[in-house]
Amino acid sequence: MTQPATPPPPRITARCHPALEPLLPKPVPARQALPDWLRAMPAETPATSLAGAEVRTLKHCPPILDALSLGLMIPLAADLHIEKGEVSWDWDLPPLPDTLISRAPIGLHVPEQASGVPWHLAHNAILKFMNFWTLEAPPGWSLLFTHPLNREDLPFRTLSGLVDCDLFRDGYVHFPALWTDKDFSGTLPAGTPVAQVIPLPRTTPDLTTVPMAEAEIAANRKMQEALGEEPGTYRKNFRH
Structure with missing residues (x-):
């Protein structure tokens, strides 16, 4: 008996203004943006708490690997320079008179916008990573935007949000984030993963x-x- 054909996976379409296309890092499947620390991790290592016996590392944990590889990854649009809590960038976008998109790679939310929420703010504001890609989901699908899964090495934490991107296909979804590493100083390079995108069917199982x-x-x-x-x-x- 012939097995039924596996249906093709749902397709997400990412679009940007044509003048920005050569300047922007592109969204990629999350499996193409695995962290360097995972690649460098040994498959096995001696455990001091077990008298030096060899134990398998996270490289042997498929659920963690599958979470790291799930969905899409949205990259940071431009280098961000952080010094003593101040953020700057050197990014010269062309004028875009036919659109209202920001010309800055980040925005800010004042802390009062999160009044009463038990979040720790390393600085006196909530950062917002600007996204220059619209995302179109298949009919009946929503997109969960969240912090890159299992990425505690990043000096920020992106807040999670769910958007019906089959309907909101022509708008930009930006990413509020808490800056969690108050001692961070240096450059957060363009291409750093800032949000993981996980497609979800709108029907929730009972x-x-x-x-x-x-x-x-x-x-x-x-x-x-x-x-x-x-x-x-x-x-x-x-x-x-």
Whole structure:
């Protein structure tokens, strides 16, 4: 019996003003923007807490790797220079009289706009990364914009937001972010990932909570034994 064909993945279309196209870093699949620290991480390393026994590192954890690779990554548009809490840039955009897009790569929110929210602000403002790409999602799909997953090495934390980009296809989605590293001094280079984009169908599954049946308890036990006895069980058998 012939298996049904796998439907093509939903396509997201990113557009920018034609005058900016040669100047902007382009959005990329997140799998193409994996962090340098992951590439440099050994597959195994001795653990001092286990008398030097070799243990597998995060490179052996498919759920973390899949999260890092999920969706798209929006890059920082221009180099940002940070010194003593002040941000500057050297980025000369051409005049664009036919659009209202900002000519600055960042904006600011005053702290009062987050009154009552328990966020730590390293500086007296909330940074906003300006996005120069519109994003069109397929019909019935929304886009979750969030901090690049598992990227605690970045000196900021992008706030999460969900946008119906099948409808809001002609607008720009910008990214408010908390600057979390008060001691950071230097340049945040153009191309730094500032937001991960995860497509989500607008229909949310219903939830049912039930106790396990006897057969499900046995299946659960069998699964736990396999995961503990054979390295790579999840990756080999339960991952697309």
